[in-house]
Amino acid sequence: MRSVSQIESQPFRWLQARWSQVCLADGAASELGFHRLLFFGAVFAYSVARQAEIAPWAAVSPFFWRPTFFFALLNLPVLSERTLTVLMWIWRPILCLAAIGLFTRLGCWTAFLLGFYLIGLPHNFGKVNHNDAIIVVGLAIFAVSRCGDAWSLDSLIGAARNRRRTERGEYGWPLQLYRLMITLVLFAAAMAKFRNAGAAWVLSDNLYYTMIYHHYTHRPPTDLGLFFVRFPWAYKLIAGVALSLEFSTPLLLLRSIRWRMALLAAIVGMMVGFGLTLVMFWEYVTLLLIFFLPWQELGVKLVRYTAKPALFVLYDGSCGLCQRTVAVIGALDLLNRVRIYDVLADWHKLPERCSELSQQACLQTMYVVGADGQVCMGFHAYRALAWQLPLGWPFLLFAYVPGVPWIGERVYTAIAARRHAAGCPIPAPLTTTAHAAERVDP
Amino acid sequence: MRHRCPTPLVVLAITLAVLGLSAFAFFWFIPTVIIRAYHGESLAALNALIRGQATHPVDEYLHDWHDLALAILVQEAALGMILAVLTWSAFQRFVDARLGPPPPVNRFVMSARRRATISAVVLLLVGMQIYDIARQQAHWPFSNYSMYSGVQQGTMWWFRIAGVTRDREVWLVPEEQLRPFDSVRIAYAFQNLVLDQPDAAVNLELRNLYELYEAGRRSGAHGGPRLLALRLYRLEWRLDPSLANKNTPEKIEPLYEIRVTN
Numbered sequence: 001m002r003s004v005s006q007i008e009s010q011p012f013r014w015l016q017a018r019w020s021q022v023c024l025a026d027g028a029a030s031e032l033g034f035h036r037l038l039f040f041g042a043v044f045a046y047s048v049a050r051q052a053e054i055a056p057w058a059a060v061s062p063f064f065w066r067p068t069f070f071f072a073l074l075n076l077p078v079l080s081e082r083t084l085t086v087l088m089w090i091w092r093p094i095l096c097l098a099a100i101g102l103f104t105r106l107g108c109w110t111a112f113l114l115g116f117y118l119i120g121l122p123h124n125f126g127k128v129n130h131n132d133a134i135i136v137v138g139l140a141i142f143a144v145s146r147c148g149d150a151w152s153l154d155s156l157i158g159a160a161r162n163r164r165r166t167e168r169g170e171y172g173w174p175l176q177l178y179r180l181m182i183t184l185v186l187f188a189a190a191m192a193k194f195r196n197a198g199a200a201w202v203l204s205d206n207l208y209y210t211m212i213y214h215h216y217t218h219r220p221p222t223d224l225g226l227f228f229v230r231f232p233w234a235y236k237l238i239a240g241v242a243l244s245l246e247f248s249t250p251l252l253l254l255r256s257i258r259w260r261m262a263l264l265a266a267i268v269g270m271m272v273g274f275g276l277t278l279v280m281f282w283e284y285v286t287l288l289l290i291f292f293l294p295w296q297e298l299g300v301k302l303v304r305y306t307a308k309p310a311l312f313v314l315y316d317g318s319c320g321l322c323q324r325t326v327a328v329i330g331a332l333d334l335l336n337r338v339r340i341y342d343v344l345a346d347w348h349k350l351p352e353r354c355s356e357l358s359q360q361a362c363l364q365t366m367y368v369v370g371a372d373g374q375v376c377m378g379f380h381a382y383r384a385l386a387w388q389l390p391l392g393w394p395f396l397l398f399a400y401v402p403g404v405p406w407i408g409e410r411v412y413t414a415i416a417a418r419r420h421a422a423g424c425p426i427p428a429p430l431t432t433t434a435h436a437a438e439r440v441d442p
Numbered sequence: 443m444r445h446r447c448p449t450p451l452v453v454l455a456i457t458l459a460v461l462g463l464s465a466f467a468f469f470w471f472i473p474t475v476i477i478r479a480y481h482g483e484s485l486a487a488l489n490a491l492i493r494g495q496a497t498h499p500v501d502e503y504l505h506d507w508h509d510l511a512l513a514i515l516v517q518e519a520a521l522g523m524i525l526a527v528l529t530w531s532a533f534q535r536f537v538d539a540r541l542g543p544p545p546p547v548n549r550f551v552m553s554a555r556r557r558a559t560i561s562a563v564v565l566l567l568v569g570m571q572i573y574d575i576a577r578q579q580a581h582w583p584f585s586n587y588s589m590y591s592g593v594q595q596g597t598m599w600w601f602r603i604a605g606v607t608r609d610r611e612v613w614l615v616p617e618e619q620l621r622p623f624d625s626v627r628i629a630y631a632f633q634n635l636v637l638d639q640p641d642a643a644v645n646l647e648l649r650n651l652y653e654l655y656e657a658g659r660r661s662g663a664h665g666g667p668r669l670l671a672l673r674l675y676r677l678e679w680r681l682d683p684s685l686a687n688k689n690t691p692e693k694i695e696p697l698y699e700i701r702v703t704n
Contacts, residue, residue, distance in 0.1 A: 011449045011529035017544035018537070023564050024557065056622040059657065061650030063643050064631055069581035116583075122622065123582055126631025133583035137567060144563050169552050177564055181571060185587060188575045192591035195578060200593050209594035212681045216688055217600060217626065229683050278590075 020169070027172025031296055033101065033151030035175060038290045039138055040099035040111070046135065046283060047092050047118075054118050055084040057125060064125045071124050076117065084121075087114055098142070101152020108147065112139035131281050137181050138287070145174035176253075179291050183249040185284065186267070190246035207239040208232070214278050225277035238273070245270050257294055264292050310337040310388050312354060313381075314367040317342030321415075322366065329385060337388040365416055378416075379408030450526040457522025464518060468511035476503055513577065597692075599678045601632040603651060606671035606699075619664045620654050632674060636697060648672050648700045656702075674698040 098107035211225030368381035386392030
């Protein structure tokens, strides 16, 4: 029979198990490392943009000094302009080191401590801006985490030295925690609006006056806000949608990728809309994209996408013009989606989906065969190729315009008819005896 | 035979005891310390915490402490109640029925110290943010993000700095001429200063702005004219969607001026 003390200890063991299940969930070291790379890269870009804005605060009168909570608690002083400049110059390479994962733990801690001071300093003079506080929270989380165990130079050095990786449970909590903190930012904004204004935030002319107000005090990048204020239903609808989206931000933590992506697109769209009409919070939009896009799933899809070729190109290897054409196609094939076959030299190597083609026909014109067996030639072959070649994508903008395929076919036919008379040297076919037996009699 | 788990009752009992002790400390002991520190009769470190004797009476400090103490007591009570519910076996059975049993803790090879560190970080970060949301306060980098949370009306006011030259008066552009300040920070800074601080302090701040302006002018950071004086204005507008009155406010009220000698 269990003792009373054992019974009493079980509820706390249950709590401990649930807490570990939620907060110490398993995660992949590679996912954490990849996010570390992106996050510190973004913070580095932020530090470059703010390089000239920190040191001048040393010259501001102490009468403007209104310390924030932690600056007052820790009694942090305003350092001299030279010291601030030096600290900024130290902070930036530290961020680079943290991004590439060299001396990761030291780099992350130093980045956090310096970042807390340098990012926080301006907020002690008259006004607290809210665009970059979430960066400091991220720096703190990465400082405590084991984010250098993958996607880092430290991990390569560790592998070379046969060092054992850190324990399980270390790689899930940092990303979960930071995602939660990011969602709490917008949720906090929604709660503040609800508590301070209630329904009037949406139903009154609040957004109308806010959009106009910004043109008196700030410099919005566009006049889009002044367009929307002409229509009461528009700005009230925008206000309602914005407030709903802010309240919904914690749903970004849902497991379902489709719902998450739909909500993420809506929230990013809302933030961009704010930026075009009021003020842009670049930092927050960047963090949303870094931490909520399904990078792992995208990576898996990219690997699958590039693993199998999508198109086979069959060309006449005895034609100089054709040789130059396929050389360019090969150079443009950045995603490795195209396989090129010389119908003279490689006829016996053609995949099965090309079995219905005749060699004679392939010598007359270039053929493109798709993954589904669809055969294209002439202008349509180039249009099919454009889908697989990134630099060909702009061509697609007008390739489907009525009339363009007709013109394209005429141009292709004219060039193809004159290709052997174009004056370019035709190299000797590189066929062996075996291949020569397969050549079609002219 | 089912054993009734007394843990929630124990937790509630501990919570009540803590509340009692806290109430004693918060409403008898600490006010005494505050009064002594206000008069400089306490420990030096505590005396140094209270510096506003010239402008703030002791009742103001005691009132602020009373509000804070009540908030802390409410939070202690809430935490105790939450912990009591979490340790209640019926609640745990309810959760297990929906989520399945929790995995055993020992599947994580992390040390107990490491688990405790991570748990503390999680509780600190999430707790601080939720605290600020609940209390509508800001403790940078945590905040309730209250910008744009009010209802904007059809009129607005703003603070701007003007420079006086030999023959004219020009609005200064803070982003170019008063760096590191920008127009928004200038307006908010003086909004607080004009309300809270004596005239002499505001004049000193204007003088500091002039020094920033002059340093930028001499270093070539901006091409502004040499100034004879600096003026702080409060402007009022009736918001117009056509922005027709953007450069002609309904009201321009001069507040402060400093004269400089070059």
